[in-house]
Structures are given as structure tokens and as C-alpha cells.
Amino acid sequence: xxxxxxxxxxxxxxxxxxxxxxxxxxxxxxxxxxxxxxxxxxxxxxxxxxxxxxxxxxxxxxxxxxxxxxxxxxxxxxxxxxxxxxxxxxxxxxxxxxxxxxxxxxxxxxxxxxxxxxxxxxxxxxxxxxxxxxxx
Amino acid sequence: xxxxxxxxxxxxxxxxxxxxxxxxxxxxxxxxxxxxxxxxxxxxxxxxxxxxxxxxxxxxxxxxxxxxxxxxxxxxxxxxxxxxxxxxxxxxxxxxxxxxxxxxxxxxxxxxxxxxxxxxxxxxxxxxxxxxxxxxxxxxxxxxxxxxxxxxxxx
Numbered sequence: 001x002x003x004x005x006x007x008x009x010x011x012x013x014x015x016x017x018x019x020x021x022x023x024x025x026x027x028x029x030x031x032x033x034x035x036x037x038x039x040x041x042x043x044x045x046x047x048x049x050x051x052x053x054x055x056x057x058x059x060x061x062x063x064x065x066x067x068x069x070x071x072x073x074x075x076x077x078x079x080x081x082x083x084x085x086x087x088x089x090x091x092x093x094x095x096x097x098x099x100x101x102x103x104x105x106x107x108x109x110x111x112x113x114x115x116x117x118x119x120x121x122x123x124x125x126x127x128x129x130x131x132x133x134x135x136x
Numbered sequence: 137x138x139x140x141x142x143x144x145x146x147x148x149x150x151x152x153x154x155x156x157x158x159x160x161x162x163x164x165x166x167x168x169x170x171x172x173x174x175x176x177x178x179x180x181x182x183x184x185x186x187x188x189x190x191x192x193x194x195x196x197x198x199x200x201x202x203x204x205x206x207x208x209x210x211x212x213x214x215x216x217x218x219x220x221x222x223x224x225x226x227x228x229x230x231x232x233x234x235x236x237x238x239x240x241x242x243x244x245x246x247x248x249x250x251x252x253x254x255x256x257x258x259x260x261x262x263x264x265x266x267x268x269x270x271x272x273x274x275x276x277x278x279x280x281x282x283x284x285x286x287x288x289x290x291x
Contacts, residue, residue, distance in 0.1 A: 002162065002197070003196070003197065003200040004200075005161055006161075006162075006197045006200035006201045006204065007200045007201070007203060007204040007207070008204065009154070009157065009158075009161070009201060009204060010200065010201040010202060010203060010204015010205045010206075010207070010208060011204040011205075011207050011208035011211065012204075012208060013151075013154060013201070013204065013205055013208060014204060014205035014206060014207060014208020014209040014210075014211075014212065015208040015209070015211060015212045015216065016142070016147055016150055016151060016208075017205065017208075017209065018208070018209045018212035018213060018216075018217075019140075019141070019142035019147065019212055019216065019217065020141065020142040020143075020144070020146075020147030020148075021141050021142075021221075021223075022147065022151075023209070023223060024221075024223045025223060025224050025225060025228070026222075026223075026225070028281075029285065032281045032282055032284075032285035032286075033285060033289065037144075038141075038144055041144035041145070041148060042144045042147050042148040042151065043148070043255070043259060043260070044148070045144060045145060045148030045149050045152065046148045046149065046151040046152035046260050047152065047259070047260055047263050047264055048149075048152065049148070049149040049151075049152025049153060049155075050152040050153075050154075050155035050156070050166075050260055050261065050263075050264035051152075051263070051264040051266075053152065053153065053155055053156035053264075054155065054156065054159075054264050054265060056156075057156055057159060057160075062160070064159065064160055064161070064162065064163040065160055065161060065162075066162075066163070068163045070159050070163055071163060071165075072165075072265055073165075074262060074265045074266075074267025074269065074270060075252050075253055075257070075258070075262060075267060075269055075270060075273075076252075076269065077268070077269040077272075078252075078269075080250045080251055080252060081251050081252065081269050081272050081273045081276065082251075082272060082273075082276050083250060083251075084246070084247045084248065084249065084250025084251030084252070084273075084276075085247065085251040085258075085272070085273045085274075085275075085276025085277050085279075085280065086247070086276045086277075086279060086280035087243050087246055087247030087250060087251075087280065088243065088244055088246075088247025088248045088250075088251055088254060088276075088277055088280065089247070089276060089277040089278060089279060089280020089281035089282075089283075089284070090240075090243050090247070090280045090281065090283075090284040091240045091241065091242070091243030091244035091245075091246075091247055092244060092255075092277060092280070092281050093240075093280070093281040093282075093284040093285045093288075094236060094237070094239070094240030094243065094284065095237055095240035095241055095244060096223075096224065097244070098168075098169075098244070098248075098254050098255040098256075099168040099169040099171060099172065099244065099248060099254045099255070099256070100168045100202075100205055100255070100256060102241070102244070103202045103203075103205040103206045103209070104205050104206070104208070104209035105209070105223055105224065106206055106209070107205065107206035107207065107208065107209025107210040107212075107213075108209045108210070108212070108213045108221075108223055109210075109213065110222075110223045110224045112224055112228045112229055112233055112234055112237050113224065113237065115234045115235075115237040115238040115241060116237045116238070116240060116241035116244065117175075117241060118238065118241065119237065119238040119239065119240065119241020119242040119243075119244070119245060120172045120241040120242070120244045120245030120248075121172050121175045121176050121179070121245060122241075122242060122245060123172070123241065123242040123243065123244060123245025123246035123247070123249070124172035124173050124176050124245040124246070124248075124249045125176050125180070125188070125245075126242070126245075126246055127245070127246045127249040127250050128173075128176075128187050128188045128189065128190075128249070129187065131189075134250065
């Protein structure tokens with residue numbers, strides 16, 4: 001049942017990504033070329049709404065639907081944030097897809113994005129293999 | 137560019153609402169890149185899964201969420217705004233394009249796991265929580281993408 005809820009939320013998110021063209025390689029290219037503000041405005045307004053929502057949830061001490069105290073624990077610092085971040089940035093610019101949009105690209109029938117996904121899954125595996133040898 | 141594009145002031149705020157939605161529905165912090173680990177943990181032979189150090193049970197929702205994204209995208213192009221919009225450039229529909237995407241994908245998968253998050257987990261959720269590492273992560277994403285784009289366009 002719960003999984004069904006996540007499928008519905010995912011469907012809504014997928015529709016949003018396509019209708020706003022956030023999953024389009026062309027939008028990502030234009031973002032990195034500063035040719036249009038579309039992506040910057042979407043990302044910043046998403047952050048603003050998320051931030052205000054979090055404030056409200058915290059201030060009202062809202063609990064989750066199953067009654068749990070909400071956890072707002074941020075991700076910890078390590079050097080991987082910078083190194084991994086730079087590597088992901090390059091991949092984002094090449095593929096025009098961050099992790100959500102790659103699934104959206106495939107869904108629209110832009111089938112070469114399957115290569116992006118296979119690469120990404122393999123990349124995640126490679127990271128797991130090399131984790132101990134990388135600076136963190 | 138195209139009259140049928142959902143404007144930023146509708147798309148952006150609704151995307152932002154996924155952060156409180158995920159918290160309310162399952163006490164989850166919104167983030168998508170760990171779904172790659174999830175797929176990895178399902179396709180790897182059982183004997184090797186431990187290397188991922190990944191809790192598939194706790195993160196099972198990511199599989200359903202990403203499956204939903206795929207279905208939603210299908211619905212959008214077939215039923216909502218049908219047309220022949222291109223989302224990838226034509227040169228990616230060739231064998232050298234596949235190789236490019238595969239290599240780019242490797243960097244996306246490796247980089248997001250190394251950085252422990254992506255655009256959703258760090259840029260949107262992390263900055264909304266005012267978490268300094270997430271702000272640094274987001275700056276790194278843009279520095280990487282800007283440098284690469286500058287090089288391929290200008291050199």
C-alpha cells in the first residue's frame with residue numbers, strides 16, 4: 001500500500017519533470033551556458049518552498065502520517081562532497097540528466113538514456129568497490 | 137522557447153513541496169541518487185551485495201518512486217502534451233552518443249554516491265535544511281558542470 005503511494009508521488013514528479021522540461025538535455029546545456037534562467041528559477045523556487053515548508057513543519061512540531069517525530073538530519077561533511085560533487089557535475093552536463101531526470105528521459109522514449117542509467121548503476125557499484133581507497 | 141512548457145513559478149514550488157510531502161508520508165528526506173544503489177543491490181548476486189553497505193529494505197521506496205517517474209514521463213508525453221519534443225540531441229542517438237551517455241552516466245552514478253547526494257538530496261533538501269555540506273555539494277555540482285560545458289563549447 002505504502003509502495004503504491006510512492007509510485008503515485010513518482011508519477012506526479014515524472015509529469016512535472018517533463019512538463020517543465022527539467023529533464024531535457026537542452027535545458028541543462030542552456031543552464032550551464034547561462035543562456036536562460038528557467039532552470040535556475042526552478043531550482044531556487046523549489047529550495048525556497050522546501051525551506052519554508054521545513055520551517056513550518058518544525059515550528060508546528062508536525063508528525064509524520066504514521067505518528068513519528070520528523071527527522072531533519074542533514075548529511076555530514078567529508079571531502080567526497082567536493083570531489084564527488086565535481087564529478088557528478090561533469091556527468092550532469094554530459095548526459096543532461098541528474099538522477100531523477102534519467103528515469104524521466106527513459107519514460108519519454110529517449111531510449112539512449114538507458115545507457116546513462118546503466119552507466120550510473122555501474123558508477124555507483126564502482127564507488128562501492130573503491131570507497132576505501134578514495135579520500136573522504 | 138515553447139508555449140507548452142510549464143512555467144518555473146509553478147514547476148519549482150511544486151517540486152519543492154516534495155520535501156514536506158516525503159517527510160509527512162514516510163519521514164523520509166527527499167533524495168533520488170541512492171536509487172542507483174538500490175538497482176545495484178537488486179541486480180548484484182546476493183554474495184556481493186554486502187559490499188554496497190546499503191540497506192535495501194529501508195530504501196525500497198526509492199525503487200517505486202523512480203518507477204513512478206518513468207511512468208509519469210510516459211503519461212506526460214503520450215497523454216498530456218503529445219508532440220515530438222526532443223529531450224536529447226540527435227548526436228546521442230548514435231553509437232558514439234551511447235558511449236558518451238554511458239561515460240556521463242558512470243560519472244553521475246560515481247559522483248553522486250561519492251558526494252552522498254544529488255540535485256534533490258543536496259541542492260533542494262540539503263539547502264532547505266541550511267546544511268553547510270549540502271551547500272558546498274551544490275556549488276561543486278555547478279563548478280563541475282560549468283567547467284565541462286565551457287570546455288566543450290569553447291575549445
